[in-house]
Amino acid sequence: MASSAVTKLALVVALCMAVSVAHAITCGQVTSNLGACIGYVKNGGAVPPACCNGIRTVNGLARTTADRQTTCNCLKSLAGSIKGVNPNNAATLPAKCGVNVPFKISISTNCATVK
Template sequence: MARMMMKALCIMVAFMVVVAPYAEALSCSDVVSKLSPCINYLQNGGSVPTACCNGVKGLNAAAKSTADKKTACGCMKNAYHSMSGIKADIALGLPKKCGVNIPYKISMSTNCNNIK
């Protein structure tokens, strides 16, 4: 269950990270670590936990380079495919609920290779 939660979180965070201007080497474990407090919210909705928004903001700040953004995007997509129960509409609205502005649509159809 925890593994599935981490994967789902990874997916959502990866898309959010794409917006950050520059970063150091980011890994899937970094993405999962920052987003793990969001898993229950992504599956069930309700109130966004403070720890989730802190993770979303932290990931956004950490993903600074194009490579980091692409890595986060790929991690998120892989997690989404391996975890069930993540609601796309909830993930789509999470950045705004956490006060993070992302200039692209959070979607599984996003081409990670086109991220700059």
């Protein structure tokens, strides 16, 4: 009986790990949620409401350290792939949307140190 209980416990732990891995944030989610921000980070002006909604969504999805590090790396990659990004606009965007992001939005941020 004890062996059966241990087996069941191991199965539950494995399922929980699989579920948490399945919910990890992806660069695709980051990119699709922040697409409305591209015009602002390039040109400034008014921040589109859809951009702020996307920032809130991404911030809510990035619950773990690994998720936040993935998000950070995705943002750096995205910024590097878009011509004309104004680094100051990108850095101030979360605050303009009233979202507290736990790392500086910058291509110089070391994402490995993000907690």
